[in-house]
Amino acid sequence: MTSDQQRLDVQKTFKLYVNGAFPRSESGRSEPIVGAGGRVVGHASKASRKDLRDAVVAARGGLGKWKGATAYNRGQVLYRMAEMLEGKRREFEALLVDAGSSEAAATAEVSAAVDRLVCFAGWTDKFAQVLGGQNAVAGPYWNITVAEPTGVIGVVAPTSPALLGLIALTAPVICAGNTCVVISEAFAPVVSVFGEVCATSDLPAGVINLLTGSTDELAPVLAKHRDVDGVHAMAGPASISGILLEGAADNLKRVKLRKAETDLFDSEACTEPGWIEPFVEYKTAWHPVGA
Amino acid sequence: MAQRTARIDRRNGGNGAGGGGGAKASSAGKGGGARAGKDVSSFVAGGAWDYSPAPETVKVKIAPRYGLYINGKFVEPHGDGAGYFTTVNPANEQTLSQIALASEADVDRAVEAARDALPKWRALSGAERGKYLYRIARRVQERARELAILETMDGGKPIKESRDVDIPLVAQHFFYHAGWADKIKYAFPGREARPVGVCGQIIPWNFPLLMAAWKLAPALACGNTCVLKPAETTSLTALRLCEIFDEVGLPPGVVNVVTGAGMTGAAVVNHPKVDKVAFTGSTEVGKKIAAAVAGEVGSGARSLPKRLTLELGGKSANIIFDDASIDQAVEGIVEGIYFNQGHVCCAGSRLFVQEGVVDEVVKKLKIRLASLRVGDPMDKNTDIGAINSREQLKKIDSYLKLGQSEGAKLHVEGRAGQGLSAFSTSERDNASAVVSNTQGGGFYCRPCFFTGVQMSHTVAREEIFGPVLSVLTFRTPEEALLRANNSPYGLAAGVWTDKGSKILEIARRLEAGVVWLNTYNKFDAASPFGGYKESGFGREGGVQGLRAYLEV
Numbered sequence: 154m155t156s157d158q159q160r161l162d163v164q165k166t167f168k169l170y171v172n173g174a175f176p177r178s179e180s181g182r183s184e185p186i187v188g189a190g191g192r193v194v195g196h197a198s199k200a201s202r203k204d205l206r207d208a209v210v211a212a213r214g215g216l217g218k219w220k221g222a223t224a225y226n227r228g229q230v231l232y233r234m235a236e237m238l239e240g241k242r243r244e245f246e247a248l249l250v251d252a253g254s255s256e257a258a259a260t261a262e263v264s265a266a267v268d269r270l271v272c273f274a275g276w277t278d279k280f281a282q283v284l285g286g287q288n289a290v291a292g293p294y295w296n297i298t299v300a301e302p303t304g305v306i307g308v309v310a311p312t313s314p315a316l317l318g319l320i321a322l323t324a325p326v327i328c329a330g331n332t333c334v335v336i337s338e339a340f341a342p343v344v345s346v347f348g349e350v351c352a353t354s355d356l357p358a359g360v361i362n363l364l365t366g367s368t369d370e371l372a373p374v375l376a377k378h379r380d381v382d383g384v385h386a387m388a389g390p391a392s393i394s395g396i397l398l399e400g401a402a403d404n405l406k407r408v409k410l411r412k413a414e415t416d417l418f419d420s421e422a423c424t425e426p427g428w429i430e431p432f433v434e435y436k437t438a439w440h441p442v443g444a
Numbered sequence: 445m446a447q448r449t450a451r452i453d454r455r456n457g458g459n460g461a462g463g464g465g466g467a468k469a470s471s472a473g474k475g476g477g478a479r480a481g482k483d484v485s486s487f488v489a490g491g492a493w494d495y496s497p498a499p500e501t502v503k504v505k506i507a508p509r510y511g512l513y514i515n516g517k518f519v520e521p522h523g524d525g526a527g528y529f530t531t532v533n534p535a536n537e538q539t540l541s542q543i544a545l546a547s548e549a550d551v552d553r554a555v556e557a558a559r560d561a562l563p564k565w566r567a568l569s570g571a572e573r574g575k576y577l578y579r580i581a582r583r584v585q586e587r588a589r590e591l592a593i594l595e596t597m598d599g600g601k602p603i604k605e606s607r608d609v610d611i612p613l614v615a616q617h618f619f620y621h622a623g624w625a626d627k628i629k630y631a632f633p634g635r636e637a638r639p640v641g642v643c644g645q646i647i648p649w650n651f652p653l654l655m656a657a658w659k660l661a662p663a664l665a666c667g668n669t670c671v672l673k674p675a676e677t678t679s680l681t682a683l684r685l686c687e688i689f690d691e692v693g694l695p696p697g698v699v700n701v702v703t704g705a706g707m708t709g710a711a712v713v714n715h716p717k718v719d720k721v722a723f724t725g726s727t728e729v730g731k732k733i734a735a736a737v738a739g740e741v742g743s744g745a746r747s748l749p750k751r752l753t754l755e756l757g758g759k760s761a762n763i764i765f766d767d768a769s770i771d772q773a774v775e776g777i778v779e780g781i782y783f784n785q786g787h788v789c790c791a792g793s794r795l796f797v798q799e800g801v802v803d804e805v806v807k808k809l810k811i812r813l814a815s816l817r818v819g820d821p822m823d824k825n826t827d828i829g830a831i832n833s834r835e836q837l838k839k840i841d842s843y844l845k846l847g848q849s850e851g852a853k854l855h856v857e858g859r860a861g862q863g864l865s866a867f868s869t870s871e872r873d874n875a876s877a878v879v880s881n882t883q884g885g886g887f888y889c890r891p892c893f894f895t896g897v898q899m900s901h902t903v904a905r906e907e908i909f910g911p912v913l914s915v916l917t918f919r920t921p922e923e924a925l926l927r928a929n930n931s932p933y934g935l936a937a938g939v940w941t942d943k944g945s946k947i948l949e950i951a952r953r954l955e956a957g958v959v960w961l962n963t964y965n966k967f968d969a970a971s972p973f974g975g976y977k978e979s980g981f982g983r984e985g986g987v988q989g990l991r992a993y994l995e996v
Contacts, residue, residue, distance in 0.1 A: 288986050290968035291616065298972050298988060382977070388748055395742020398749055402734035404932070405727075405756075405978050410748055425635055427996055434976050435988050438951050440961040 167197040169204060169365065170348025172211035173358025179203050184340045184365070189253040197340040200366035202374045205334065208362035209380050212305040212332040215359020220302045220330035222357075224278035231274035231328060233354040238267050241350065245316060248342045252315070265418050266320045272424045273324040280329065280429050293442045300433035302330035303407055304382035307375040309368060309397070311387045314417060315339040319347060321417045322385050323361060325428040331383070332360045336375060338368045368393060376400025383407035383432050387415065407431055495817070497862045498824040500603045504593045506680065509542035512550055512703060513686040515557035516696025523549030525707060531679060534600035534830040535821050535863070537885040543679045546702035551671070551711035554700035558642045558669040559717055561697030566639050566667040570626030577622030577664060579692035584615040584657075587688065591681055595653055596821045598680040600830030600887070601784050603822050613967060614657040617985075620969035621661035624990060628666060631987050637994040639667035640751055641719030644712040647682075648725045649675035649832050650787040650909075656682045658984045659722050660699060661969075666993040668720070671700045673712050675725075677833050679703040713737070720751035722992065724789070726907075727756040727933070727978050753982025753992045755789065755974055757907040758935030760956065761928035762792030762964065765921075766800040768940035772962065774808045777913070780938055780964040782816060782891045785828055786911040787836075789979075790936035792964055794904060795893075795915045796924050802917050806895060810857060813891050818879065819861025826861050828911060831887040840889055840910035841878045847894050847903035852914070858890035877912070899927060907933070921950060929955045934976030938964045957983070 167186065168175040177183075180201035188194035200208075219227070238245070242263050249259035284300040306326045311318035319337060326333050337344045344365050351361045364371065372393060376384060377400040384401055388394050388410040401408045409431035417423055509528060511518040521527065526547035531540050546554070565573070584591065591614070592606040601610070628637050643663045647655035656672060663670050674682040682701050689699055702708055706729075713721050713733050723733050734754065740746045762780050764773045780792025797805045821829030831837040848854050856877045860866045865883045867890070879888035893913035897904050904914045918924040928937060937956040941947050951959045957975040960966060967973065972983035982992045 284988075286987075288968070288970045288972070290966075290971050292966065292968065294963070294966060294968075296968070296971050298986060391742060391744035391747070394747070394749075395738060395744075398738030398741050399735060402731055402738050405731060405734060405754065405980065407981055408749075412748065426632075427635065430991075434957065435972050435974065435983050436951075436954075436957060436959060436976075437972050437986075438959045438961060439963055439966050439971070440947075441963050 164195060165342070165346075167195055167342050167345035167365070169198050169200055170345065170351060170361070170363040171204070171208045172214070172362065173352060175348060175352075179207070186252070186340050186342055188251045194251050195342060197342065197345060197365045200336070200364035200371065202371065204364055204366070205336070205371050205374050206378070208334040208364055209305060209378055211359040211362050212334050213380055215332045215357055216304060218357050219327070219332055219360045222330075224281070227328065227330065228274045228277040230354055230356050231270055231277065231324065234350055234356065235267050235270035235274060237350040237354050238263070238270065241346070242267075244346065245343055248346060249316065252341055252343075261418070262314050262317050265420065266317045268420060269317070269320050269324055269424070272420070273328040276325070276328050276424075276429060280426055280433070283426050284430060284433065285435065288437070295440045295442050296437065298435050298437045300329070301436050303432045303434050304331060305380060306331045306333045306383040306385055306432055307378070307381045308333050308335040309372060309375070309384070309386035310335055310337040310339070310344070311417070312337070312339040315341040316343040316347065317417050318387075319344060321423055322387075322411075326385055326432050327360055329429050329433050331432050334362045334364065334375065334381070336364045336366055336368065336371045338366065340365050372396050373400055376406070377403055379404050381406060383409070385409050385432065387411050388413045495825045499820065499862070500593055500596075500822045500824060502589060502593055504590050504597070506541050506594070510544060510679070510683050510703070512544045512546050512554070513683065513699075513701040514550070514554045515700065516690070518686070520544070521546050521550050523547035526550060529676070529705070531598060531677060533597050534677075534832055535597075535886045540597060541680065543703045546704040546708045546711075548711045551702050551708060551715060554671045554702050555642060555644075555715050555717050557697035557700050558671050561695055562641060562669045565669055565695060565698050568667070570628060573665065573667065574622040574625030576692060576694055577618050577625060577661060580688055580694070581615045581618035581622060583688045583691055584611065584618060588612070588615070591653060591684060593822070594684055595681050596829070599649060599652055599678045600821050600832050602826045602829040604824055604826070605784060610651055610654045613969070614653050617654075617657040617661045617969045621665040624662070625665040628990070628994065631990050632994070632996050635996050637996045640993055640995050641668060642717060643668045643670045643720045643722060643993065644673070644715065644718040645670055645722045646673045646709045646712060646725065647675060649678040650784060650789070652678035653681035653685065655724055656685060659724075662984070662989050663993045664698065666990060668993055669698050671702060671712055671718070673702050673704065673709050676705045710736075716745070718750065720993070722753045722982070724755040727980075730754040730756040730980055751992065753974075754980035755982070755984060756935075756978065756980040758789050758791070758933045758975065758979050759794055759905065759907055759931050760790055760792050760933070760936040760938070761794045761796055761931075761954070762938035763796045763918075763924050763928060763940065763950065764798060764801065764805060765939075765941035765943075765946070766798040767942055768962075769942060770801060770804055770808060773940040774805065774812050776938060776940060776962070776964045777809060778812055778816070781913045782828060782911050783965050785831055785889065787832060787909055788965065790958060790965065792936070792938050793908060793913060794928070795913055796918050796927060797915065798924070799917050799919050802915070806915065809893065810855065813857030814859065816858045816891050817861030818858045818864060818888055818890050820863030823862040828858060828891055831889050831910065834887055836909065837878060837887040837889060840908060840912060841876065843903055843906070843908045843910070843912060844876055844878070844892070847897075847901065847914075850901045850903070852894040852897045852901055852903060854892055854894055856890050856892040864888065899930065905931070921946065925950065925953050932978040935979035936960065
């Protein structure tokens, strides 16, 4: 290579993240990622309904290991994700700026996202005591209530803020031991690159599955899927909220729609136990006491 | 241990005396030793189990007809579809009273009354609200006998169950939640908690007054007002509770009771001024309610859905390992599936027995069931009372036929108690457990179980809601878990083993909201109850139960 030749940079292909791997959509579709000023900065895979179903299979497959892990272990994995995100901070900030954020806003969003992961890393081994406990029953019984993960949760990430929104809705879900399938319509590179954070944090395959795709196309399938146990989303237009709720009624999924005006940057309001609680099931165990 | 002993049936005996509720004295494995070693069936056949009649004789006044309880008054129903319907005693099919059928307009009146009462009730200090609930608890205790009798007359459950389980638990629920009223701020530390508003509550017929208490007590403690819709066949005790509300001076409109059928319930669910819906009943109706609540968002009528909690059906697994105390486990099976004629959403209707002990368990179960008396619910010795309605009896009968046509073997047990003619030979041939009582009518079904059941059989998958058990087997703990969890339901489960680490591992991995370990069918106001999966969501009882009635 002679010095007067200009080096062509290597562009990243933004793919899906399913079952610990980075597949393209089985449909072969991709969507241009439009950055600031209408410039195309890359292409993101556009997930199909089949990809969604595959992701649910992966999430179900990953559930046993993740919910069976100790809470301390889950906490360390979430903390590791925060470390990885912090380490890739410059890349994320650049991608956000490319997508139209100001530099200050990009820095603030990445900081908030890292801090959110740290906070829920700390919740993993504490929410059980806050939400459950022993019950004073009127009889000779030992009686306790524990909060267990609901199972496979569908997360519909808001398009903006793309990175923080994804983490704000996903971290509390996996904190409790659930696995999830995330759909994001943002077609933002940060969604795909967040898969690299997941892949390098000792997060078992299938715990988080990231799909970039059309909400209109994917949300009805997610809501109706018989092997999905819950849905976490921001309240959106009546049509989307209605589709999620109506589909969920079919197998009584737990649906939590966050108020549309929720400020996802509010680190107090978005980390209270109410963010974890919709995706735990209370199990109450009785045993007789006596010699 | 030779425990095949004849002893007086003490099922549910010694329950929750003094209003504690919940604590059922287990008599398992403590039978008298005098006759030990002899086959109990010989005593049964020899009439050693016959008891003299012990009818509850106190007369309870029932009005010829009841209106709706709206804004502190009993009022006539009006509007399209309003009227009266007959409620009968399922033990003898005699008419008890005429119950108002609330129309949409009546529901609207009730909701408006609840809405009008809300600001004052919500603003009342927690301590004062609590005192109303304490008063209600005390009056329920004072009128316990009357309420128990009425419950048994209207619903068909044995008097010993309504007397020892239902009514004491009703009192406990009001007493327990009374104490929460001024402590809500400690229930969810660091989070602001406000009442949700007007609660529409729809309850089933299997535990009529108890379900009313489960719904009303936490709602009122949290500062909400209520519109309660009792089940069509069992409205009388909820209406009697309204008399207690009057006696204790509960402000008008805080609780309103609209009796009726499905149409009335739908009007409660769909009312735009209802903020929260709580439903206990079938999964089928629960899904319809969830869809109706979703529809309000889809149509743009609301941006966030009404709050909703659902306590639905079940097909709960009762798992017996070969290292369990078998006699105790057999009592647990009986407690699990034959309590309240099997009209229990958390009934242990799927029995999984480890292969090595299945013959012993089935044999002991047969002997135990031979001593269960089916008969007049008002008799204090009756174990299995009347099936709640003709429709329910038909439904049970259809499952009995279906189970046999799918290849399972039906075993019918139980003996004719007071009020029933002795079971004829043809009824002894196990063709059906449904009793045709020539003596005095009524709807009766004998305790029975199926063997030779496969997981694919309908009787192993669907909720029968009757005294019908399906017996299945397993070899390893893994197989037990796999089979137990292989159900869309997830309400409750039972596990029987004397090995501590195993019982905790199985308890951890069962997908069920309530897990009874070496026991079954225990309930308490302080203990949250509710299901996983299609058995619904939300909990009732305990601090977790308050969550449904608060905006946190």
